Structure formats: structure tokens, C-alpha cells
Amino acid sequence: MLDLQFLGTSAGIPTKSRNVTALAVGQTANKPWLLIDCGEATQQQLLHTHWSANTLSAICITHVHGDHCYGLPGMLASAGLNKRTQPLTIIAPLPLWQWLEHTIALTDLFLSFELQFVDVTTLLEERFYVDDFEISAVALSHRVPSYAYKIRHRREVRQLDRDALFAHGLPAGPLWGMLQNGQDVYYEGRNYPASLYLEQHEQRVCALIGGDNDSPSLLQAACDGVQVLVHEATYTQDIADKVGAFPMHSSAKQTAEFAYQAAIPNLVLTHFSARYGDAQALEPLLAEAKRYYHGHVHLAEDFAQYRLLPSGEFQPLTTRDA
Amino acid sequence: MLDLQFLGTSAGIPTKSRNVTALAVGQTANKPWLLIDCGEATQQQLLHTHWSANTLSAICITHVHGDHCYGLPGMLASAGLNKRTQPLTIIAPLPLWQWLEHTIALTDLFLSFELQFVDVTTLLEERFYVDDFEISAVALSHRVPSYAYKIRHRREVRQLDRDALFAHGLPAGPLWGMLQNGQDVYYEGRNYPASLYLEQHEQRVCALIGGDNDSPSLLQAACDGVQVLVHEATYTQDIADKVGAFPMHSSAKQTAEFAYQAAIPNLVLTHFSARYGDAQALEPLLAEAKRYYHGHVHLAEDFAQYRLLPSGEFQPLTTRDA
Numbered sequence: 001m002l003d004l005q006f007l008g009t010s011a012g013i014p015t016k017s018r019n020v021t022a023l024a025v026g027q028t029a030n031k032p033w034l035l036i037d038c039g040e041a042t043q044q045q046l047l048h049t050h051w052s053a054n055t056l057s058a059i060c061i062t063h064v065h066g067d068h069c070y071g072l073p074g075m076l077a078s079a080g081l082n083k084r085t086q087p088l089t090i091i092a093p094l095p096l097w098q099w100l101e102h103t104i105a106l107t108d109l110f111l112s113f114e115l116q117f118v119d120v121t122t123l124l125e126e127r128f129y130v131d132d133f134e135i136s137a138v139a140l141s142h143r144v145p146s147y148a149y150k151i152r153h154r155r156e157v158r159q160l161d162r163d164a165l166f167a168h169g170l171p172a173g174p175l176w177g178m179l180q181n182g183q184d185v186y187y188e189g190r191n192y193p194a195s196l197y198l199e200q201h202e203q204r205v206c207a208l209i210g211g212d213n214d215s216p217s218l219l220q221a222a223c224d225g226v227q228v229l230v231h232e233a234t235y236t237q238d239i240a241d242k243v244g245a246f247p248m249h250s251s252a253k254q255t256a257e258f259a260y261q262a263a264i265p266n267l268v269l270t271h272f273s274a275r276y277g278d279a280q281a282l283e284p285l286l287a288e289a290k291r292y293y294h295g296h297v298h299l300a301e302d303f304a305q306y307r308l309l310p311s312g313e314f315q316p317l318t319t320r321d322a
Numbered sequence: 323m324l325d326l327q328f329l330g331t332s333a334g335i336p337t338k339s340r341n342v343t344a345l346a347v348g349q350t351a352n353k354p355w356l357l358i359d360c361g362e363a364t365q366q367q368l369l370h371t372h373w374s375a376n377t378l379s380a381i382c383i384t385h386v387h388g389d390h391c392y393g394l395p396g397m398l399a400s401a402g403l404n405k406r407t408q409p410l411t412i413i414a415p416l417p418l419w420q421w422l423e424h425t426i427a428l429t430d431l432f433l434s435f436e437l438q439f440v441d442v443t444t445l446l447e448e449r450f451y452v453d454d455f456e457i458s459a460v461a462l463s464h465r466v467p468s469y470a471y472k473i474r475h476r477r478e479v480r481q482l483d484r485d486a487l488f489a490h491g492l493p494a495g496p497l498w499g500m501l502q503n504g505q506d507v508y509y510e511g512r513n514y515p516a517s518l519y520l521e522q523h524e525q526r527v528c529a530l531i532g533g534d535n536d537s538p539s540l541l542q543a544a545c546d547g548v549q550v551l552v553h554e555a556t557y558t559q560d561i562a563d564k565v566g567a568f569p570m571h572s573s574a575k576q577t578a579e580f581a582y583q584a585a586i587p588n589l590v591l592t593h594f595s596a597r598y599g600d601a602q603a604l605e606p607l608l609a610e611a612k613r614y615y616h617g618h619v620h621l622a623e624d625f626a627q628y629r630l631l632p633s634g635e636f637q638p639l640t641t642r643d644a
Contacts, residue, residue, distance in 0.1 A: 012399075012400075012403050013365075013399075013400040013403050013404070014365065014366050014369065014400070015369070016369050016370070019366065020396075039396075040362055040363060040365070040366070040392075040393065040395075040396035041362060041363035041366050043335075043336065043362070044336050044341065044362070044363050044366070047336065047337070047338050048338065064428060064429045064430055065429065065430060066395055066396055066399045066429050066431060067396075067399070069429065070362075070392075070395050070396045070399070070429075071362065073362075073388055073392050074342075074361075074362035074388055074389075074392045077334075077335075077388045077389070077392070078334075078335040078336070081334050081335050082335070095428045095429070096428070096429075098424075098428055099424060099425060099428040099429060102420075102421060102424040102425075102428070103421060103424075103425075106386060106417045106418070106420055106421040106424070107386045107387065107388050107391065107392075107417070107418075107421060108386055108387060108465065108466045109388060143430065144430045
């Protein structure tokens with residue numbers, strides 16, 4: 001199981017209702033989690049959620065544009081002032097790391113914890129493991145090097161065979177707890193070996209989170225096993241045509257067409273141009289996406305939260321959705 | 323007349339109700355204004371006010387700590403995306419400028435307007451003029467070089483002598499408008515020289531805005547003509563004693579004692595430690611300040627706005643105050 005909560009869904013500049021890009025990915029409260037991008041004021045957005053910088057495993061930055069990374073120094077500074085001690089991994093393009101180094105030196109930024117930098121380009125070939133997350137990267141096409149992050153989450157689940165335990169006469173309570181912890185139990189003259197009553201299996205989920213990108217098809221080779229794709233759809237196609245190719249963004253049509261042909265079951269569009277003022281103004285993007293894609297499609301909103309289940313089911317938790 | 327609107331009043335880290343430091347200083351909407359400090363998410367705060375980055379004259383940074391400057395790159399980036407063309411002055415310590423240069427280079431930050439840097443140390447001796455503002459600086463005492471900004475605003479006011487015009491028989495209307503614009507008027511056989519009916523005088527106001535500082539008395543020499551002092555009061559004295567000298571901040575007592583002996587008529591305390599959760603929790607700071615200072619004292623809140631009149635009157639405009 002993996003929750004995705006959008007902390008910012010606006011492209012380039014913040015609006016009254018949408019902050020710039022950031023996405024929390026993780027299990028429920030107090031478990032390790034990942035932050036994908038960290039636009040300015042991400043730490044302020046987090047104050048209104050259950051995610052804590054103390055349990056953050058890694059921050060993955062898709063590219064160096066400010067609306068995706070200017071919240072990073074403040075995020076780190078506050079974690080320092082809150083006395084975080086656990087090392088924190090930063091996965092990003094190299095210039096982002098250089099910027100952080102200058103920022104630390106020039107703004108007297110004291111961190112109470114170690115930063116561990118991982119150059120995103122190494123994840124084009126290798127996988128990076130942190131807590132229960134397996135992270136790899138895909139190169140995209142934008143005005144600066146930009147990347148998608150493929151995130152697999154694995155969790156060992158131990159489940160008691162409750163039916164068998166009831167049938168064999170072991171009363172529910174602390175003895176079940178011992179079995180759950182892998183200890184054998186002896187009760188009223190009978191052995192209850194944990195190995196017999198404890199079923200272990202691995203739960204896996206897989207999400208693919210894009211950075212800014214004008215060519216969704218670059219994600220094709222990475223789509224194996226992907227249950228949900230989060231990708232920018234900065235404009236509708238008609239606006240994209242008017243704006244021209246320079247910004248190097250995707251339209252709802254482009255993203256939807258790709259998700260359709262890659263047979264991805266769930267799609268969340270995000271990173272909307274500020275010209276679309278409110279949720280109503282975004283309806284044409286949703287309509288356009290639905291013309292080209294027939295899976296489950298959502299338009300992200302700030303604080304919208306979704307739950308991805310091992311079955312591939314993808315449930316909106318807190319917001320109105322299509 | 324000068325309005326001061328607080329955009330952030332929390333020390334170090336943002337809270338749910340208080341953002342990190344920034345203060346807008348200027349006349350009403352669409353007039354040039356100054357931004358003193360630019361903590362992270364200042365541009366997001368501005369979205370909920372009438373101040374526009376398009377009419378911003380200068381940004382004055384008191385010191386390089388992140389809670390006073392991490393909003394600067396995003397602020398500039400958004401002004402660029404909104405196609406500002408007028409040059410913008412940045413007054414700051416030199417390392418802040420170096421950080422901005424690295425930020426521009428490493429995060430592909432394109433600005434549609436020129437940045438003009440003024441090293442704050444030059445304003446220790448000289449005055450800087452931009453639009454109707456005269457700005458000078460005072461060196462303070464903090465963990466890094468920190469400065470206060472003394473801001474004088476001058477405005478030529480042309481006022482018609484309405485009583486004389488009525489008495490001399492010139493009817494109110496477009497002819498009064500011509501006089502107001504300095505043109506002489508001929509009406510029904512009589513001359514009405516603008517010089518006779520137009521009174522010009524200069525309206526002046528003066529505010530002193532401190533950065534982080536553990537020694538308010540450093541402001542002594544700059545207090546001439548100051549009508550309002552905005553200064554940090556991070557803790558009450560008892561908490562300051564517990565925290566110890568290292569953070570190099572002022573208590574409410576210290577700031578109040580200084581304002582009292584410097585005979586400053588209005589005092590706004592700001593930059594409160596996040597340990598003081600809400601307005602109620604801050605009451606001990608106000609009580610402490612009132613024990614040592616007998617002028618008009620206010621505790622700043624986010625979005626609180628005050629109007630300083632040439633008479634020295636200082637009026638809260640939008641929020642509850644002491």
C-alpha cells in the first residue's frame with residue numbers, strides 16, 4: 001500500500017489555491033516516506049498534513065527549475081532546527097547539489113543531520129534502496145535535464161491463519177501476538193509453531209512520477225509493472241499549440257495518449273498552468289484526457305490524497321475526483 | 323503616509339499561523355513599495371494582499387539566514403514569469419548576492435528584468451534613494467552580519483486653498499483640477515494664479531526596521547526622527563535566559579527597554595519563537611513589553627497592517643492589537 005498526497009500542483013508560479021510542485025509518497029503516518037520535488041513553501045504545505053520531516057527517507061528532485069526545488073533549503077533548515085539526526089538522502093541532478101552546497105555555505109545553514117547525495121543519472125542504470133523503497137530514474141525531455149522517478153514499495157506482510165487458530169483451539173489474545181512475532185506457542189499441552197500459523201507474503205506497489213517533460217513516450221521502457229502514472233499536463237492541446245514548443249511541456253492529450261497506449265491503469269495529471277484558475281477551469285483538461293485515455297484518470301489538487309493498493313486499485317482519499 | 327503589512331512573523335521556522343519573516347512597506351495599491359526580508363513563501367503570502375511584485379521598488383534583506391531570504395529566488399522567478407520589465411534593486415549583505423548569482427546560474431533562472439545590487443554596508447554611510455524612499459542601514463549584532471533599515475518616505479503634497487477659491491468665486495470642477503495641476507486659470511475676467519491657490523508641502527514619515535539582533539541599543543544613533551520601530555522580540559526574558567546567549571536574539575524586555583529610553587513613540591514586536599503557538603500564547607510578551615515601555619506597542623501578526631501618518635500617528639488597519 002502506498003499513499004500519494006499532492007502538496008503542489010501549479011506550473012511555474014503558485015496561485016491562491018495551488019502551490020508549486022511537490023508530492024509526498026509513502027505509507028501512513030510515522031512511516032518512512034519520499035518527497036518528490038520540493039517547490040517553494042512545501043514545508044508550509046506539510047504543516048497541514050500528517051507527513052513529518054523527521055520520518056522522511058529521501059527527497060527526489062526531478063529537475064533544477066525553481067518551482068520544483070526552491071523549497072529545499074527551507075525544508076532542510078527547519079528539519080535542522082527541529083533537531084533531526086537521521087541522515088537524509090537527496091536524489092537530484094548534480095547542479096541541484098552544487099546549489100545546495102553554495103546555499104549551505106553562503107546562508108549560514110546549519111544542519112543537525114547528514115545529507116547523502118545521489119546523482120539521479122546513476123539511477124538510470126542502477127536501483128537505489130532506502131527503507132522499503134526501490135527507486136530508479138528515467139531521462140525525460142525538457143529545457144534542462146529532467147527525470148521521472150519509478151518507485152516500487154515492498155513490504156513483508158505476516159498474517160495469522162485465524163481460521164486454523166480458532167479451529168485448533170488457541171484463544172485470541174497475547175498468545176496470538178507471540179505467533180505474530182514469529183514465536184512458537186505451547187498452550188494446554190499442545191504446540192502451535194509460528195511457521196504453521198503465520199503466512200508471510202510480499203506486498204508490492206509501483207508508481208511512476210514524471211518531472212517536466214514534453215515527450216511522455218520516453219517513459220515507455222519503464223512502464224513494466226507501473227500501476228499509476230503521475231505526469232504533467234500543463235495545458236490543453238489548443239493552448240499548447242498557441243504557446244508553442246519552447247516551454248517543453250506536455251498537453252493533457254499527449255499524456256493521455258501515452259498512458260493509453262502504454263496500458264497504464266491509473267493516471268493523475270498535475271502541474272497545471274496558472275492560466276487555469278480553479279478546478280472548474282480545468283475541466284477541459286479532464287475532458288481532453290478522457291477522449292484519449294480510458295483508464296482511471298484524476299486531476300491532482302493541492303492536498304488531494306490517493307491510496308495505491310497491491311491489487312492495483314487506486315483510491316482517492318480526500319478530494320473530489322473524476 | 324506609509325503602510326506596513328507583516329507577511330511573516332515567525333522566527334526560524336514557519337508555523338500554521340505565522341510564516342517566516344517579510345514586511346511590505348509602502349503607500350497604497352499600485353504605488354512603489356519596499357519588501358524588507360523575503361522568507362520562504364513570501365510570494366505565496368503576497369497573493370493574499372494588494373501588493374504586487376510589478377510595482378516593487380526594492381527588496382532589502384537584513385541578513386542571510388534562510389528564514390529571511392529563502393523566498394527571494396521564487397519571488398524573482400515569478401516576477402520574471404509575470405514579465406516584469408522594470409529593474410529591481412536588491413539591498414543585502416554581499417553573500418546574499420553571491421547566493422543569488424549561483425542560484426540564477428545553477429537553477430536556469432531566467433529574469434525578464436535587471437537586478438541592481440546594493441551592498442548594504444554602503445548604506446551605513448550613504449543614503450540610497452529609490453522612488454520616494456530614502457534608505458539607510460544600521461549594523462546590528464547577530465550570528466551573521468545583520469542590519470536594520472531606516473526608511474524615510476517623502477511625498478510632495480499639493481493642496482488647493484479651497485476656502486480662498488470659494489471666497490474668490492471660482493466654482494469647483496475642472497478649473498480646480500487645472501489649478502491642482504499647477505496651471506493658472508482665467509475665469510470671468512479674473513486671473514487665478516496656481517501659485518496663489520496651491521499650497522505645496524512635503525509629507526515625511528520615518529520607520530526603522532530591525533533585522534535579527536541581540537543588542538537593540540545599537541540602533542540608538544539612528545533613532546532621530548523615527549516614528550515607529552519594528553524589532554524582533556523572539557522570546558520573553560525568562561525563556562531567553564533559559565535558551566542562553568547563543569542564538570543572539572532579543573527578548574521583549576530588551577527591545578521594550580531600548581524603545582523606552584530612545585523615546586520611540588510606536589513599537590511593533592515581531593519574529594516570535596515558534597514555541598509561542600497562537601496569539602494567546604504571546605500575551606506574556608506583550609505584558610513584558612508593557613512593563614518596560616509606555617508608548618504604543620503592538621505584537622505583529624501575519625497580514626496585520628498599520629498606517630503611519632506624517633503626524634506620527636500609527637494606526638492598526640486590519641487586525642486585533644494591543
